[in-house]
Amino acid sequence: MIVLDAVAHRYSGQALLQDVSFTLSPGAFHFLTGPSGAGKSTLLKLCYGELIPTGGRISLFGADLAAMRRDDLAQTRQSIGVVHQDCQFLDHLSVTENVALPLAATGRSIPQQDIADLLGWVGLSAQADALPPTLSGGERQRAALARAVIMSPKVLLADEPTGNLDWDMSLRLLSLLVELNRMGTAVLIATHDLNLIRTAKSQTAVRVLRIAKRTLQTAGTDL
């Protein structure tokens, strides 16, 4: 679904990633790890077309990213849910309205029952009418997950989704991601948290990728 072939990325002429080849297949559950500044967020941005690589080729659902028109990319992105590192919301809208935003933005109807079910799934039924600034960190991450999956994406990309959460809340979020993957969504999570990766490995088949020396490697079994 997402294929990177010998991808390179430079910022201001400075090489960050080189010769990165990677395929995210349907049903896969991958972690992406590596030191701070290695390029994890950059790699995720390349995977959803937020950045165009400075070298190599990226294919999203069979289409060449470099050749996509803006409309095509917007359409393709509807199949990719993203949980950003710093999940932002429109603070004057309720959690329900924020979660429904991707539907509204694409002119689709907003099935209230589906949104209520989704908020129930992430454990936020009681916060449905709350405004984002009143949510805890874990509640914000779960609201961001609900918003990322409202369009039933084929792929979910999450950038440090448990970054600021305590361990219990990290496990809760992980169990949602594992469940989503079992329902058929391919998942790619960038994280520093090796305990999270170890726990995921005990629950499901995961592949761990690491950015080292500017390229992507498969992590060993030492995790």
Ligand SMILES: Nc1ncnc2c1ncn2[C@@H]1O[C@H](COP(=O)(O)OP(=O)(O)OP(=O)(O)O)[C@@H](O)[C@H]1O
């Ligand atoms: N828009 C940009 N312009 C220039 N440099 C950038 C830009 N975005 C990121 N960088 C640089 O690229 C490097 C990789 O950043 P990136 O956010 O991809 O790393 P990361 O592995 O996700 O880091 P962290 O784990 O700390 O979130 C960093 O040195 C960062 O400063």
